[in-house]
Amino acid sequence: MEQKNIRTSVLISTYNWPEALKRSVGGMLSQTVMPGEIVIADDGSGPGTAAVIDSLRAESPVPIIHVWQEDRGFRKSMILNKAIARMTGDYVLQIDGDVIPSRHFVSDHLELAERGFFVCGSRVRLSPEVTRRVLSDEHFRPTLFNMPLSFAANSLRSRLLRHWMATRYGRRIDHLRGCNMAFWRDDLIRVNGFNEDLTQWGHEDGEIAFRLHFAGVGKKSLKMGGCVYHLYHPEASRSGEQRHLDELERVKQGRISRCDNGIDKYLKQ
Secondary structure, eight states, rough: OOGGGOOEEEEEESSSSSHHHHHHHHHTTSSSSSOSSEEEEEEEOOOOHHHHHHHTTOOOOEEEEEEEOOOOOOHHHHHHHHHHHHOOSSSSEEEEEEEEEEEHHHHHHHHHHTEEEEEOOOEEEEEEHHHHHHOOOTOOOOGGGGEEEEHGGGGOOHHHHHHHHHHHHHHSSSOOOOTEEEEHHHHHHEEEEESOOOSSSSOHHHHHHHHHHHHHHHEOOOSOOOOEEOOOOOOOTTTHHHHHHHHHHHHHHTTOOOSSSSGGGGOOO
């Protein structure tokens, strides 16, 4: 499918880290191929985040939509659904607000966009020192020389290898990172979006990937292109992880393709 025929919406989730969000959205505004719109899913951030978004709107050539909900604890799945419901694009490129997309992120993802597939991309985890430099100097860019060697390969680009690896690498369904994924919006709606019964950290990405799989949507991996640079931060609490793992296992065992508590309540009738 020709890239020009796909209207893209970038989905960025965030919570109370406006400095990182500024760099994340800034990376989207420096793409070699621009998305159609940027939709920010804000799980209850304070006024600092809104101020950053307003300043970014002033320089953005594409619409930036801020979808906010009150802070009532971790409700990422809910705010993602609300944001997807507001989108106008056909293809959703999902990242987190603590990653910076590489310059060819959109272009490389669109190369692999194909009906009947969702796509999982790669990340490069930055060290605390490089993260500090990224946040303090807007002109500083991560390079092969300042990133951990174990992640360096994820930042390489090769069109030939990108296409060759698409259906050969990472074939396990939950071999993925929610900070770098792409979906057809109507596929997300078909499985009723993210599962809002998952109200703690983790595995909402793997859970929806399995539901898409059971709905007949294939998986591709985006390697050798389209990576994101993950800013360092302390790990989130995993105190409620087992509840999510139990739900994931229920989906796998029951081959469930649609969740009950999802996006449908936000869609226009």
